[in-house]
Amino acid sequence: MSINRRTFLGAAGLSALAIAGKSSLVVLAQGGQREGATGIQSVTRWAMVIDPRKCQKDQGCTDCIAACDKAHNVPHFTDRAHEVKWIWKEPFGNAFPNQESLYTAEAFKSTPILVFCNHCDKPPCVRVCPTKATWKREDGVVMMDWHRCIGCKYCIVACPYGSRSFNFFDPRPRIKELNPDFPTRTIGVVEKCNFCEERLAKGEQPACVVGCPEKALVFGNLEDPKSEVRQLLRTRFAIRRKPELGTNPEIYYLV
Amino acid sequence: MRDRGIIIAGLIFFIGLITIPVWYNAAAGTLAKGPDLKLPVEEKNCVAPVEYMRTFHMDLLVNWRDQVVRQNIRTFKAFDGKTYTMGLSQTCMKCHTSKADFCDRCHDYAGVKPYCWDCHIDPKLVPLTSTSPLGERKG
Numbered sequence: 001m002s003i004n005r006r007t008f009l010g011a012a013g014l015s016a017l018a019i020a021g022k023s024s025l026v027v028l029a030q031g032g033q034r035e036g037a038t039g040i041q042s043v044t045r046w047a048m049v050i051d052p053r054k055c056q057k058d059q060g061c062t063d064c065i066a067a068c069d070k071a072h073n074v075p076h077f078t079d080r081a082h083e084v085k086w087i088w089k090e091p092f093g094n095a096f097p098n099q100e101s102l103y104t105a106e107a108f109k110s111t112p113i114l115v116f117c118n119h120c121d122k123p124p125c126v127r128v129c130p131t132k133a134t135w136k137r138e139d140g141v142v143m144m145d146w147h148r149c150i151g152c153k154y155c156i157v158a159c160p161y162g163s164r165s166f167n168f169f170d171p172r173p174r175i176k177e178l179n180p181d182f183p184t185r186t187i188g189v190v191e192k193c194n195f196c197e198e199r200l201a202k203g204e205q206p207a208c209v210v211g212c213p214e215k216a217l218v219f220g221n222l223e224d225p226k227s228e229v230r231q232l233l234r235t236r237f238a239i240r241r242k243p244e245l246g247t248n249p250e251i252y253y254l255v
Numbered sequence: 256m257r258d259r260g261i262i263i264a265g266l267i268f269f270i271g272l273i274t275i276p277v278w279y280n281a282a283a284g285t286l287a288k289g290p291d292l293k294l295p296v297e298e299k300n301c302v303a304p305v306e307y308m309r310t311f312h313m314d315l316l317v318n319w320r321d322q323v324v325r326q327n328i329r330t331f332k333a334f335d336g337k338t339y340t341m342g343l344s345q346t347c348m349k350c351h352t353s354k355a356d357f358c359d360r361c362h363d364y365a366g367v368k369p370y371c372w373d374c375h376i377d378p379k380l381v382p383l384t385s386t387s388p389l390g391e392r393k394g
Contacts, residue, residue, distance in 0.1 A: 073376075137327065145324050146374065180344055180381045183374040201329055 044139040045222040047250040054216035067211025075171035084165040086193040087116040117163040117193035118249030125155035151188040290364040293356040302333040
């Protein structure tokens with residue numbers, strides 16, 4: 001059968017469009033569902049809800065920070081340029097730069113905001129890691145693999161929240177109390193809060209949550225409609241750090 | 256040959272000289288011994304048979320590392336059916352309590368320096384505080 005070139009090209013183009021059009025319709029149809037890291041709807045999505053007002057009760061209390069540092073052998077450097085921190089306190093204006101007003105500094109003067117890795121839904125640090133030493137797990141935790149980290153610090157550049165720290169020096173001499181149940185890190189790797197994934201594996205709550213005497217930190221599964229975090233988010237208004245960046249952080253601060 | 260005697264005598268002397276490292280050490284009993292390990296007293300079985308562990312414990316540990324860190328799989332079923340938690344400090348060093356008396360014996364003999372203990376804590380080091388002289392690990 002004779003077919004001329006123009007007709008052939010027209011038919012080929014239409015078939016290509018039909019095939020491509022079908023798969024793009026399928027993807028668009030999934031738009032309403034929440035996607036986990038792999039695109040599959042996940043049954044667990046860990047998140048934390050923090051009530052900064054409860055943190056006010058004990059002025060100068062650092063129990064959560066101490067609990068985290070002890071559980072994970074976080075070293076203590078006095079020079080701020082070299083410090084390594086997994087969880088720390090920031091003034092309100094530093095934690096929420098776009099939500100300041102003239103009066104927030106006064107209101108939050110004695111209420112520090114606890115900040116740590118937000119375990120974002122769309123983490124920029126994961127996107128830029130050249131070795132996949134950091135990745136997003138299906139249950140929402142942004143993990144670190146210190147065996148694979150090459151210390152390029154690209155993730156530190158990418159993180160908009162400053163959650164990550166680099167080990168400029170050997171951390172071991174600077175660890176106050178060595179916890180034998182968790183490894184230390186070496187010089188030259190980046191570390192951050194890991195949502196206590198080793199404790200989650202055993203069904204325990206993160207160290208900071210357990211360490212807080214006022215129960216200001218609440219940890220739970222967002223996919224479970226009956227969890228405490230969902231209850232809190234249903235009944236109270238919560239803000240997140242820098243939401244306009246599109247990283248979708250999963251640490252909520254009740255106001 | 257004209258100087259047959261001298262030549263043969265010289266050859267025998269030379270061969271004896273060149274094989275001194277072998278027969279002298281054999282005679283003096285200082286031939287290189289293998290590494291001398293101190294085995295755990297209570298447990299008789301490791302997570303895998305001895306021959307397998309001797310050859311492949313590095314691969315086993317690397318597999319454990321990938322499974323725990325990257326796949327969040329933490330339990331290991333040993334060859335004898337027992338389950339263990341995968342972890343160097345948590346499981347291996349619970350029985351092989353002394354790195355200096357066990358791990359380092361073979362590693363020093365073979366001249367290898369695995370970097371596991373740069374991060375994973377040797378349980379013997381635990382009472383350290385920030386004021387103690389750190390840097391050299393024991394063994």
